[in-house]
Amino acid sequence: MNNIIVKVGLASCGVAAGAQEVYLALEQYLNANSRPVILKKTACIGMCFEEPIVQFVGSELGSIHIGKANPETITHILEDYIAGKTPAENIILAEKISGKHNALLANQQRIVLRNCGIIDPECIEDYEAREGYQALKKALKMERNAIIEEIKKSGLRGRGGAGFPTGLKWQLCAFENSSKKYVICNADEGDPGAFMDRSTLEGDPHSVIEGMIIGAYAIGANEGYIYCRAEYPMALEHLKTAISAAEKKGYLGKNILGSSFSFALHIKEGAGAFVCGEETALMQSIEGKRGMPTLRPPYPAVKGLWGKPTNINNVETWANIPWIIMHGAQEFRKYGTEKSPGTKVFALAGKIAGSGLIEVPMGIPLKDIIYKVGGGMKTANPFKAVQMGGPSGGCIPAEKLETIVDYDSITATGAIMGSGGMVVMDSGTCMVDVARFFLNFTQNESCGKCTFCRIGTKRMLEILTRITEGKGELQDLDNLEELAENVIKGSLCGLGQTAPDPVLTTLHYFRDEYLAHIVDKHCPAGVCTSLIQYKINPEKCVGCTLCARKCPVSCISGRTKQVHKIDQSKCIKCGACQNVCKFNAVIKE
Incomplete structure (x- = not known):
């Protein structure tokens, strides 16, 4: 019998869910018992909602992924698998038998995520076994301009948000006559609900590194930086391990693979400022200055890091490069649309059943992402x-669910593609409160350099806060739109220019909710605490006293077996009474 391979997903999501304990249980069991098993580590296959995930490969049952694994039962599942007995546990993916999420994965097309959840990200040999660094070997035998032309033919657009053609960006930098050039990977991911960069770097750091080496060779750069925020300790650890391994193998450093090309790669840890995701602010940070945007032109391709020509792409863009060089531009163009070829990685969060990381062909309808790939609603x-595009993105309503996912179609809705965050909301979400939440984030993260971004977003936030507190006026809606227009026009970088998008899209698609808050002093979703009341239905209350005992401010009174009452002047609207009531006697209005 061949060795059975057991892989435990030990990405951040897996570790947080208890995967380390599952791995230790397997390790201790195998140390104490002789079994034909090789225990390995991997990252997240994308189904974060099912973590911890363990994969079994090698028996007659074929590949099987077990979701929500736990230390108490995992060794029994292993023994069943060795014996050829189908485990009775939570089979989420399976090669030969039914797995409950097989369809979710089947509706994806994985290029960027091709190795995530499959290889050990800290083992360069695992990466090499799946075409790793073969694209680099191929590229070093090509003319530099031929590499750029291949990327141009692929139609790959920057996956960091703006969607600028990658090949053209490279060409502009390559044209510059300079003895010193840089390439940078922008991994400063800070959008609420987004974790595309983190998962890619945790699961397959070598694909990003290989892409950067190829890009550096194509434009004539000999030094590069990966700018990754310090809040991603596992991603940073895997990057450091991968860079060290690549150097030892001759993929990085002087005279790469015996060629005349040399390239050094460094890591710069960001301190968590959202504005450093903007490329000019990012370069300021690398140089040791305060991360603030600078005026363009000149663009980084002409005058970037330390005044030298610089090319900046994000994690997902770089990870596409080796695949395109290996398989060709035309193969890449088989996916997506004419103007938006290839695939796109999205982080699904919020009220969706299948929260996690997905990769789908461009051109797929939003409806299919929500229901076929994401598994539908959680509630x-x-x-x-x-909500798409991060805190500076917009909210796309249910009536727009047939919209296809490409740069032009998403922009037409008022939202933006962004780097790939998708926050799904259900009918229990207040859209005014959503706009306030995201504007609060961008207002806090404004570097303060531009007056309209610094003060305009502050005034907008104050208006939104008043509206959610039931103190809004109809004139506030006109003021919000006027302020939004001026913030867009008066801001230097993308943070300010797109900060009003959540407000503008919610005003456009959900204006009735704003009017309900202002005119009726009512929050239709029952979210804004200043506009709701908890009351006790006398026909259902049996006087069990549970609500009174659980109330943190003792605002509920009533004797046993008598109808209770809530003192509205003391109630803090926490909802504890409703949560504990077994008779549905507490209602929210």
């Missing part, structure tokens, strides 16, 4: 909207 409430 019984119907879908209401999806």
Whole structure:
């Protein structure tokens, strides 16, 4: 019998869910018992909602992934698998038998995530076994301009948000006559609900590194930086391990693979400023200055890091490069649309059943992402909207669910593609509160350099806060739109220019909710605490006293077996009474 391979997903999501304990249980069991098993580590296959995930490969049953694995039962599952007995546990993916999420994965096309959840990200040999660094070997035998032309033919657009053609960006930098050039990977991911960069770097750091080496060779750069925020300790650890391994193998450093090309790669840890995701602010940070945007032109391709020509792409863009060089531009163009070829990675978060990381062909309808790839809604409430593009993105309503996912179609809705965050909301979400939440984030993260971004977003946030507190006026809606227009026009970088998008899209698609807050002093979703009341239905209250005992401010009174009352002047709207009531006697209005 061949060795059975057992892989435990030990990405951040897996570790947080208890995967380390599962791995230790397997390790201790195998140390104490002789079994034909090789225990390995991997990262996340994308189904974060099922972590911890363990994969078994090698028996007659074929590949099987077990979701929500636990230390108490995992060794029994292993013994069943060795014996050829189908485990009775939570089979989420399976090669030869039914796995409950097989369809979710089947509706994806994985290029960037091709190795995530499959290889050990800290083992360069695992990466090499799956075409790793073969694209680099191929590229070193090509003319530099031929590499750029291949990327141009692929139609790959920058996956960091703006969607600028990658090949053209490279060509502009390559044209510059300079003895010193840089390439940079922008891994400063800070959007609420986004974790595309983190998962890619945790699961397959070598694909990003290989892409950067190829890009550096194509434009004539000999030094590069990966700018990754310090809040991603596992991604940073895997990057450091991967860079060291690549240097030892001759893929990095002087005279790469015996060629005349040399390239050094460094890591710069960001301190968590969201504005450093903007490329000019990022370069300022690398140089040791305060991360603030600078005026363009000149663009980085002409005058970037330390005044030298610089090319900046994000994690997902770089990870596409080796695949395109190996398989060709035309193969890449088989996926996606004419103007938006290839695939796109999205982080699904919020009220969706299948939260996690997905990769789908461009051109797929939003509806298919939500229901075919994401598994539908997490709650019984119907879908209401999806927020795309991070805190500077917009909210797309249910009536726009047939919109296809490409740069032009998403922009037409008022949202933006962004780097790939998708926050799914149901009918229990207040859209005014959503706008306030995201504007609060961008207002806090504004570097303060531009007056309209610094002060305009502050005034907008104050208006939104008043509206959620029931103190809004109809004139506030006109003021919000006027302020938004001026913030967009008066801001230097993308943070300020797109900060009003959540407000503008919610005003456009959900204006009735704003009017309900202002005119009726009512929050239709029952979210804004200043506009809701908890009351006790006398026909259902049996006087069990549980609500009174659980109330943190003792605002509920009533004797045993008598109808209770809530003192509205003391109630803090926490909802504890409703949560504990077994008779549905507490209602929210």
